[in-house]
Amino acid sequence: MSTGMGTLVHQGTYAAGLAAQDGEAHAATGFTAYAWLLIALPAFGALFLLVGGRRTNSFGPVLATLLSWGSFVIGAIITISMMGRAAGDRPKSVHLFDWITGGSFDVQAGLLIDQLSICFVLLITFVGSLIHVYSLGYMQDDPDKRRFFAYLNLFVAAMLLLVLADSYLLLYVGWEGVGLASYLLIGFWYHNPVFATAGNKSFFANRVGDFGMTVAIILMFFYFGGVDFRTVQAGVAGLQGAHQGVMTAIALTLLLGATAKSAQLPLQSWLGDAMAGPTPVSALIHAATMVTAGVYLVVRAGPIFEASPTAQLVVVIVGSATLIFGAIIGCAKDDIKKALAASTISQIGYMMLAAGLGPIGYAFAIFHLLTHGFFKAGLFLGAGSVMHGMKDQVDMRRFGGLWVMMKVTWVTFGLAYLSIIGFPLLSGFWSKDKIIEAAFVGEGWRPWVFGLAALIGAGITAFYMSRLFFMTFHGKRRWTDEVHPHESGLTMTVPMVVLAFGSAFLGLILGPTGIITSWLAPFTGGVQELHPVIPESAVIALTLILVAIGIALAWMMYLRDEVPQAAPRGNLLTQAARVDLYQDHVNEALLMRPGIHLTRSLVFADNEGVDGAVGGLAAFVGGTSSRMRKIQNGFVRSYALTFLTGIVAIIGALWVIS
Numbered sequence: 001m002s003t004g005m006g007t008l009v010h011q012g013t014y015a016a017g018l019a020a021q022d023g024e025a026h027a028a029t030g031f032t033a034y035a036w037l038l039i040a041l042p043a044f045g046a047l048f049l050l051v052g053g054r055r056t057n058s059f060g061p062v063l064a065t066l067l068s069w070g071s072f073v074i075g076a077i078i079t080i081s082m083m084g085r086a087a088g089d090r091p092k093s094v095h096l097f098d099w100i101t102g103g104s105f106d107v108q109a110g111l112l113i114d115q116l117s118i119c120f121v122l123l124i125t126f127v128g129s130l131i132h133v134y135s136l137g138y139m140q141d142d143p144d145k146r147r148f149f150a151y152l153n154l155f156v157a158a159m160l161l162l163v164l165a166d167s168y169l170l171l172y173v174g175w176e177g178v179g180l181a182s183y184l185l186i187g188f189w190y191h192n193p194v195f196a197t198a199g200n201k202s203f204f205a206n207r208v209g210d211f212g213m214t215v216a217i218i219l220m221f222f223y224f225g226g227v228d229f230r231t232v233q234a235g236v237a238g239l240q241g242a243h244q245g246v247m248t249a250i251a252l253t254l255l256l257g258a259t260a261k262s263a264q265l266p267l268q269s270w271l272g273d274a275m276a277g278p279t280p281v282s283a284l285i286h287a288a289t290m291v292t293a294g295v296y297l298v299v300r301a302g303p304i305f306e307a308s309p310t311a312q313l314v315v316v317i318v319g320s321a322t323l324i325f326g327a328i329i330g331c332a333k334d335d336i337k338k339a340l341a342a343s344t345i346s347q348i349g350y351m352m353l354a355a356g357l358g359p360i361g362y363a364f365a366i367f368h369l370l371t372h373g374f375f376k377a378g379l380f381l382g383a384g385s386v387m388h389g390m391k392d393q394v395d396m397r398r399f400g401g402l403w404v405m406m407k408v409t410w411v412t413f414g415l416a417y418l419s420i421i422g423f424p425l426l427s428g429f430w431s432k433d434k435i436i437e438a439a440f441v442g443e444g445w446r447p448w449v450f451g452l453a454a455l456i457g458a459g460i461t462a463f464y465m466s467r468l469f470f471m472t473f474h475g476k477r478r479w480t481d482e483v484h485p486h487e488s489g490l491t492m493t494v495p496m497v498v499l500a501f502g503s504a505f506l507g508l509i510l511g512p513t514g515i516i517t518s519w520l521a522p523f524t525g526g527v528q529e530l531h532p533v534i535p536e537s538a539v540i541a542l543t544l545i546l547v548a549i550g551i552a553l554a555w556m557m558y559l560r561d562e563v564p565q566a567a568p569r570g571n572l573l574t575q576a577a578r579v580d581l582y583q584d585h586v587n588e589a590l591l592m593r594p595g596i597h598l599t600r601s602l603v604f605a606d607n608e609g610v611d612g613a614v615g616g617l618a619a620f621v622g623g624t625s626s627r628m629r630k631i632q633n634g635f636v637r638s639y640a641l642t643f644l645t646g647i648v649a650i651i652g653a654l655w656v657i658s
Contacts (some may be wrong), residue, residue: 009207010126023504032078035094038164041067041074043157044629045260049150057146061139064149064356065132068156072125079118086455087521090115095165100169107227112166115519119366120163120296123373127288128156130495131165135280135382136189136492138388148188152284155181159289163296167228168217175213175261185284188279196274201633203269209260217254219246229300236303238265244308249303254297254317262294264322269583271345272329275337278286282337286344287377292369295348296354299362302523306358315356316446320439323349325581327460331467334567334591335394336383339468340376343420346457347372347432351449356433360530362436363520364617367510368431374502375416381496382413385488393483396468396563401477405485408493410473412500418501419460432458437539438530447533458543459623460548472557478565602610 045067049060053282054062062509082090091114098107143462158177187199211645220227223246224235234590239246258264262269271291275282285291298305298315298403326345333339351369354361387394389406403410419428440451479485487493508514532539569575576582 030081031074032081032113033094034074035078035095035113035164038071038072038078038125039157039160041070041157042153042160044618045153046157047152052146054146057144060146061132061136061149064153065129067134067153068125068132071156071160072122072129074119074566075121075125078113078138079122082113082115082570084116091522097255100127103483105221107157107167107169109170110166111164111230113164114522116296116366116523117163117365118299119370119519120143121160122290123292123370124159124163124288125154126285127377127499128152128159131280131284131288131377131381134283134384134492134495135278137278137489138384140491141217141277147422149277151181151184151188152280152297153283155185155289158312159293161291167226168220168232169227171300172213172217175257175293176210178261178293179203179210181568182274182285183292184208185281186274188277188281193277195276198273202270203273205267205433206260208268212253212256216250216257219250219253223250231541233303236307239307247304247307248311251301251308254301254304255311255315257295258352259318261297262291262352263345264352265325266319266321266583267655268326269580269587272338273340275335275341278331278558279337279380279387280340281383282378283380285650286341286380287373291344291348292351293374295351295365295369296356297367298352302355302358302362305356312356312358313446316353316450318358319352319354319356320450321349322346322539323353323457324453324460325349327457327464328573329577330464330582332574333458334396334571335379336386336399336468337394338474339396340379340383343379343461343465344376346461347420348374349614350432350435350454350457353454354438356443359524360441361435362599363525364431364438366520367507368428368435368514370510370516370618371419371427371431371503371507374499374506375419378416378496378499378503379420381492381499382409382416384451385409385492385496385521386413388488388492389485390479390483393480393566396471396570397563397567398477398478398480398483399472400475401473402485403473403513406473406487408487409496411495412493413473415470415500415503416503417465421465421550422458422543424544426504427502427629430511432541433540434530436543437530437532437536440534440539441530450563451532451534451539455539455542455546461547462547463554464550466551466554467558470554471563475531475559475563478563 044065049056049064052060057093065342091112094111096109097110100107112316132149135145135149135152139148142148155178158174158181160174162171162174162178165174183199183203186202187196190196195247220232220235223239223243225233226235227233236247256267260267274285277285305315308579323346326342326347330339330342330346333342347368348589351365351372354365354368386399386402386409389397389402389409393399415426419426421427422432436451436454439454440447442450506614531537567578570578579585
């Protein structure tokens, strides 16, 4: 069995997943033809609330929530209709309108409803709608909640456009829409300079990745003659081998976009600061939207990456390094939301690793993405519930013993915690362990390096997540006097309970039954059999041993021993992890400061060079004119003297010449 590093064995099957865009015979019929409503409903909600102004403040949030649930209902109906058709007949295209036509450049705006996109539709609309419900309680006292819900609807609409687009150019529109919505939501409380700065940071970090997406789309049009999925797929088949450099360039520029959007090395530093936004925003960004977009892009562009073994290897390296990087950072964070943000960086790293493995990893990447959507949303909403009961405090060293006062939050958060660490039979156990197993598939040094990275990441994950759980809900109470912890209301706890069920049972439903692998078979060439370099049972045993060690260490350090209210200095690694392993320092040294110096140099050259030359010439002309103007004084005797001087000069010149 191939590891997927450069193999093209499944392209024919993958092409079948794109065939829906080729010809009227595969156009959407029945209810699927109304798939555009998936995007239109939340987009209308965003427009209505923004244009309607404060008069919609009373009913606008409820309307936005209902419209989001409406998209979920439509997505569920479309999914049921797809399940009733043969696998090859499931993908359907929905033509919207003629978008851009000029010369040989012809882009039709359309949607692609296939097995991959519908997975994201269900995740985005279901989890996103639960977050809308949660926000009804969380933001009920905010005077500008109407604007908040408008941005939530905009976020959902943009993400749905991203995953449903049938071309890379239309995908890019959704890509930019998600970036805009994240900027607006992260900096929602813009009157706080720190929050506004966090929004700006996320915006500019993603602009770096968007540059890669732009270059990739330009290269696609230049070499393939189009940017829709079908044309690009056919172009890859025609250029593979002979133009591997082109494939590598396109794949790496796509990866640049994916690393920024999914907060992977080296463009992950914005995600921790993004916690400045309201907690429901954190749940939406981390669980159901935005950070999953990069994984979707790599899987959707799978044939491009498979045509370049170099690019695939880079994807696996980025994912492996990021999952360790994020896990280490999570061990040192005392801010509950920033610890969860580091967790997201690490878990997306697992998904990137799997996506880089090619056909054997695609289904597992999406599988873990789906389960992660539930348990990470549950963790963030649980963190928001804790903050709600603790007067918006986020320092876990000021928590402790909250399980007595917040039992619903404790249980739901606990199930999500057990799921993310891979506790047996819970969702994370089925999805993440499959990625670890797939990482051990291959030949040479790769399975050992990537497999061990995935194993180590599992152990560290168990440690920092147990640390977070113990410091928050157990141990000695470390509350300040003005805090009176209490459980949240039903609008907040009900979504947490629903997500807790997903955290516990979604993996069991999708994994052992084979539903997820068979559903995504068009993108993997069929159900893949894994043959790791060490037995599957050994992989599972090693993973559970490392998880147990991580839990035990956290228990000894943060439950058995008393947690100091002031963080100790710690060793050098701890100090580095507290500042995100100096990633901001690296970015400043490599990107920001050189950019500032370049800008200043250009400004100096413009001011002193261009403007100086123009200004100097103007001054010379002006000064010369001022001096020559003195000759025109109006006195006849002066003019006579001038004539005489001129005549003498001419006679002198003639005499010298003769």
